Amino acid sequence: MEQSVRSTGVATHCPYCALQCGMTIVGDDAGYTVLPRDFPTNKGGLCRKGWTATELLTAPDRLTTPLMRDRKGGTLRPATWDEALARVASGIRDIQERHGRDAVAVFGGGGLTNEKAYMLGKFARVGLGTANIDYNGRFCMASAAAAGLRAFGLDRGLPFPLADIPGADAILIAGGNPAETMPPIMQYFEAQRARGGQLIVADPRVTATARAATLHLQLTPGTDAALANGLLHVAIQRGLIDRAFIEARTAGFEPVRRTVASYWPDRVERITGVPAKQIVAAAAILGEAATAMVLSARGPEQQSRGVDNVHAFINLVLALGKAGKPHCGYGCLTGQGNGQGGREHGQKADQLPGYRKIDNPAHRAAVASVWGVDAAELPGPGLSACELLAALGDTVRGLLVFASNIAVSAPAAQAQIGRLDALDLLVVTDLFLSETAARADVVLPVAQWAEEEGTTTNLEGRVLLRRRLADPPDGVWTDIQILKALADRLDRGAYFSASVPEVFSEFRRATAGGIADYAGISYRRIAAEQGVFWPCPDEAHSGTPRLFLDRFAHEDGRARFFAVEYRGPAEQPSPDYPFILTTGRLLVHYQSGTQTRRVPQLRDAEPEPFVEIHPHTARMLGLRANDRVALKTRRGEAELTLRLSRDIRPDTFFVPFHWGGKGSANLLTNTALDPVSRIPEFKVCAVRLEKVEAHGGSDRAGASLVATETN
Ligand SMILES: Nc1nc2c(c(=O)[nH]1)N[C@H]1C(S)=C(S)[C@@H](COP(=O)(O)OP(=O)(O)OC[C@H]3O[C@@H](n4cnc5c(=O)[nH]c(N)nc54)[C@H](O)[C@@H]3O)O[C@H]1N2
Ligand SMILES: Nc1nc2c(c(=O)[nH]1)N[C@H]1C(S)=C(S)[C@@H](COP(=O)(O)OP(=O)(O)OC[C@H]3O[C@@H](n4cnc5c(=O)[nH]c(N)nc54)[C@H](O)[C@@H]3O)O[C@H]1N2
Numbered sequence: 001m002e003q004s005v006r007s008t009g010v011a012t013h014c015p016y017c018a019l020q021c022g023m024t025i026v027g028d029d030a031g032y033t034v035l036p037r038d039f040p041t042n043k044g045g046l047c048r049k050g051w052t053a054t055e056l057l058t059a060p061d062r063l064t065t066p067l068m069r070d071r072k073g074g075t076l077r078p079a080t081w082d083e084a085l086a087r088v089a090s091g092i093r094d095i096q097e098r099h100g101r102d103a104v105a106v107f108g109g110g111g112l113t114n115e116k117a118y119m120l121g122k123f124a125r126v127g128l129g130t131a132n133i134d135y136n137g138r139f140c141m142a143s144a145a146a147a148g149l150r151a152f153g154l155d156r157g158l159p160f161p162l163a164d165i166p167g168a169d170a171i172l173i174a175g176g177n178p179a180e181t182m183p184p185i186m187q188y189f190e191a192q193r194a195r196g197g198q199l200i201v202a203d204p205r206v207t208a209t210a211r212a213a214t215l216h217l218q219l220t221p222g223t224d225a226a227l228a229n230g231l232l233h234v235a236i237q238r239g240l241i242d243r244a245f246i247e248a249r250t251a252g253f254e255p256v257r258r259t260v261a262s263y264w265p266d267r268v269e270r271i272t273g274v275p276a277k278q279i280v281a282a283a284a285i286l287g288e289a290a291t292a293m294v295l296s297a298r299g300p301e302q303q304s305r306g307v308d309n310v311h312a313f314i315n316l317v318l319a320l321g322k323a324g325k326p327h328c329g330y331g332c333l334t335g336q337g338n339g340q341g342g343r344e345h346g347q348k349a350d351q352l353p354g355y356r357k358i359d360n361p362a363h364r365a366a367v368a369s370v371w372g373v374d375a376a377e378l379p380g381p382g383l384s385a386c387e388l389l390a391a392l393g394d395t396v397r398g399l400l401v402f403a404s405n406i407a408v409s410a411p412a413a414q415a416q417i418g419r420l421d422a423l424d425l426l427v428v429t430d431l432f433l434s435e436t437a438a439r440a441d442v443v444l445p446v447a448q449w450a451e452e453e454g455t456t457t458n459l460e461g462r463v464l465l466r467r468r469l470a471d472p473p474d475g476v477w478t479d480i481q482i483l484k485a486l487a488d489r490l491d492r493g494a495y496f497s498a499s500v501p502e503v504f505s506e507f508r509r510a511t512a513g514g515i516a517d518y519a520g521i522s523y524r525r526i527a528a529e530q531g532v533f534w535p536c537p538d539e540a541h542s543g544t545p546r547l548f549l550d551r552f553a554h555e556d557g558r559a560r561f562f563a564v565e566y567r568g569p570a571e572q573p574s575p576d577y578p579f580i581l582t583t584g585r586l587l588v589h590y591q592s593g594t595q596t597r598r599v600p601q602l603r604d605a606e607p608e609p610f611v612e613i614h615p616h617t618a619r620m621l622g623l624r625a626n627d628r629v630a631l632k633t634r635r636g637e638a639e640l641t642l643r644l645s646r647d648i649r650p651d652t653f654f655v656p657f658h659w660g661g662k663g664s665a666n667l668l669t670n671t672a673l674d675p676v677s678r679i680p681e682f683k684v685c686a687v688r689l690e691k692v693e694a695h696g697g698s699d700r701a702g703a704s705l706v707a708t709e710t711n
């Protein structure tokens with residue numbers, strides 16, 4: 001076995017982001033090597049996280065045995081699987097008897113394969129009978145998903161393959177930094193530029209992506225809706241909109257036209273800080289191009305007006321007639337390895353497999369018949385992620401976490417941690433003792449990407465197969481085995497299988513006839529066809545790389561406009577909190593950092609959390625590079641090292657969120673939620689900065705420093 005792995009290699013995909021780069025792995029547990037594969041997503045490219053991904057398999061502090069705490073406040077000790085699973089099952093029974101079924105909740109993750117996400121959703125509804133399951137995708141692309149669903153009648157990250165990008169004459173990337181978050185994807189934008197295409201990037205920072213652009217709009221965080229309305233205003237004024245397209249393929253333009261009429265470039269400049277001339281230039285680039293795309297990422301989406309922001313960009317695309325045609329459209333750059341599939345198959349509070357709605361009687365009946373249960377037994381919609389976290393220790397007494405490190409990644413982390421500690425039962429399955437696992441009553445060690453088989457769906461809607469390369473270490477189970485064993489102990493085992501291929505084939509049936517229909521997709525086809533795009537209703541169907549070419553997915557075939565007023569973020573700078581804080585990612589770390597902080601090359605490249613501010617702002621505040629500073633918001637305080645950069649707006653601070661502890665960005669962030677998507681406002685809040693200690697013997701006072709001017 002080891003010999004054959006070494007000689008032929010195993011073709012699989014990276015464990016991290018939604019690009020799902022193809023890679024071949026050679027070697028054995030004495031040492032693995034990652035070789036990039038010429039796959040349509042990455043064309044032979046990988047980022048540093050991908051190159052080093054196999055280090056996770058042999059990391060010295062992998063969990064290899066269940067851990068248990070005998071009493072609250074006690075220490076975690078090794079336990080047998082029997083002991084740990086018995087404790088989980090009795091804890092669940094006890095809570096549900098005393099407080100009702102919904103008092104036990106499940107929190108999932110967009111990193112789980114389709115098979116696992118599907119089984120987790122079924123386990124919550126059929127195994128536990130709880131309505132309360134949601135997942136970290138609610139922190140991620142929920143705003144784009146909600147807006148896409150409302151505007152087009154269907155939500156898939158990109159409605160076209162990456163291969164279509166080079167053919168777009170103009171592209172606007174709104175609040176995405178793919179040069180760091182999906183580096184190999186930049187090949188497609190480079191090809192687009194090489195053809196003479198224009199690339200516009202809207203970001204408060206001069207990111208590596210903004211440097212690759214022909215025009216950078218350095219907007220104030222939280223002002224995207226004003227920018228998008230301003231672009232549409234100019235396009236209308238200059239006669240650049242496509243009236244025939246609006247007439248034939250859309251509905252609801254008139255209220256949008258009226259709304260954007262007051263978004264004059266001068267006014268939009270005052271709101272966004274983007275010079276009026278640049279607004280006019282960007283509108284002309286997009287409107288005059290024969291083909292154009294708008295791609296959004298977390299910048300405009302992770303806001304309390306995230307859905308409005310995405311609608312404002314979709315309105316622009318529709319009015320310009322740049323949707324539902326080749327090399328045109330709106331797309332969202334999804335995030336996690338299975339961010340797309342993870343949002344389609346039932347780990348969301350309001351959803352059943354195949355992108356079905358849990359409150360739709362026909363959808364309930366279809367899924368209940370595959371599951372062999374009575375539709376009336378299926379719970380209704382549960383609490384969304386942030387609301388679920390807010391209920392911990394209150395109406396929710398037990399929580400099972402699969403593939404998320406909420407103690408680091410949820411907003412207002414200090415409050416979340418307190419609520420985790422208030423639970424009667426916290427169960428965490430993970431590869432490592434994450435900050436969340438460290439607070440659990442029971443920790444269950446799981447296999448990882450290359451130790452099990454399963455499918456993921458990448459940002460293009462392409463369903464891919466991750467292959468098994470090695471056995472998990474002794475004592476480590478897969479998530480699927482754990483769910484089956486728990487179902488057995490709850491006397492619901494008859495409804496579940498522990499075989500991944502069996503779960504996959506049941507999953508295909510459960511999606512049949514749904515929006516995200518995977519019925520025709522098999523492991524064999526995925527391998528033979530370099531992935532298969534959903535919807536793919538039967539084995540004879542070739543899959544759907546391009547959506548909306550003939551019609552949008554609403555019953556009448558028309559896309560919908562939604563009029564959006566700029567309302568601004570939930571928190572504006574004030575004399576006490578005079579600056580804007582935004583948070584995001586660095587190339588070498590992934591998410592809460594559980595995985596990448598354990599890979600030496602990545603940890604050494606970015607060893608500690610920091611805040612990035614403009615040198616002018618630092619001078620005004622009497623600060624120098626490497627000073628230790630405290631950032632304070634209305635939620636909490638974080639201690640960080642100061643980094644200076646001319647690439648950020650002087651009124652804005654940037655903190656990456658890849659660390660827990662005192663430097664965790666989420667000690668600061670705002671829990672204000674979007675009313676539709678329920679996404680928290682990770683990208684904007686008001687902040688103040690204070691010096692903790694002077695660097696290099698400086699005699700400047702460490703008193704509170706409040707800016708006199710905020711740009
Ligand atoms: N290296 C790395 N890659 C990753 C991940 C990772 O953790 N690390 N995570 C993956 C996941 S799950 C996701 S969701 C994606 C996220 O991918 P991206 O969305 O590209 O990443 P972010 O850094 O969160 O945010 C993108 C940009 O938004 C800008 N921004 C901040 N506020 C605003 C605003 O108000 N408006 C606008 N227009 N822009 C703003 C930030 O300056 C930042 O450059 O990355 C995926 N890839
Ligand atoms: N301030 C701020 N906060 C943010 C964001 C931001 O931009 N700013 N972005 C948000 C976004 S977009 C996202 S997606 C979230 C992500 O944040 P999290 O949900 O915390 O995501 P990860 O850090 O990837 O956590 C995954 C955990 O599961 C483990 N794991 C990996 N694979 C498996 C598996 O197969 N099974 C099991 N059981 N465990 C596994 C990993 O070791 C890790 O501990 O963070 C959000 N938080």
Ligand code: SF4
Nearest residue numbers: 014016017021047050
């Ligand atoms: S871009 Fe994403 S999928 Fe590709 S190697 Fe990097 S982390 Fe992995």
Ligand SMILES: [Mo]
Nearest residue numbers: 140141335336
């Ligand atoms: Mo994400």
